[in-house]
Amino acid sequence: MPGPPPARPGQDSPKSSLAWSALQLSSVVVIARATTANAREQGEGSMTVLDSAPVGTTTPPASVCAVLEQQRHGRPVGRDRYTISEVAGCTGLSVHTLRWYERIGLMPHVDRSHTGQRRYTDRDLDWLDLVGRLRLTGMPVADMVRYARLVREGAHTMAEREELLAAHREDVRKRIAELRSTLEVLDYKIDIYSDARRRAEAAEGA
Template identity: 65%
Template sequence: MTVMQTSSLAIEAPQAPADVCAAPPPPHPRPDGKDSYTISEVVALTGLTAHTLRWYERIGLLDHVDRSHTGQRRYCNRDLDWLDFVGKLRLTGMPVADMVRYAELAREGERTFDERRELLESTRRDVQARIAELNGTLAVLNRKIQFYSA
């Protein structure tokens, strides 16, 4: 997975270098270090479905999910942080293939910093273009509302 560093909080994931996120992850439900969650708990915490979580694991977007002695998936705070980051990437409209590529690059370590940055910069440009388009649409709506309010 990846390591996301937000302000002074480092979110560690297996074999991954530092990554910088603009916003800190949400507080963990179990910050005391006892961070083991069942798939149903993660579903309740994230709003994702169990099917989606299994799919993320299958396509390589979610890596290294531990298993209990009975084979049940056991998620940790690090997984919740990663899922939060993936959720942000989804909100940007980043294609799943690019998210998977980002996860693969993160697993490869520091030598992929430039490629990951380029991927995120490209996504940021797309988001900025969408924001500009929405701002133009908002301006039209505001003019129409003002017209009908007069």
């Protein structure tokens, strides 16, 4: 398995705050649950976060719909074909990274124009959003590639997909707990410094 592409100045745009990380870690738990449940109902190997469900499938929770609506907000209206440069612009991923994803099997087959240029669809962008969330939670590239392969292989991999996502969900929950604990420590230290500053200001004004 090839390693990740070398980091380049300005490449990709990960958020680094603890609060943002905790929010994204929480959302990937929701996304992972929805992906597994929806896949079980559909029995299809479609590579997207949440496809149209058949009649009788449980309606996805509002939180999942909100995440999907947010991720699609920045896309051009009335279009479903994007160049690799446009995808790089709306996802924050570099062109180099997008091509690497294809090389290692993390992206499904991307359509090409008659001139051979890549043409991404909304389904491709939905998949990239899920990959980005899994990446943010620290899922190893090898596991993400394995998950992508299982999705492509179809319904007979449902149990294996569920097991993989369930195991990762436990890791995510542990990381959320660690981040919350760290945030409490930071809050405590900030309160100490704030109290000391206020006392010093009060003493100067006395």
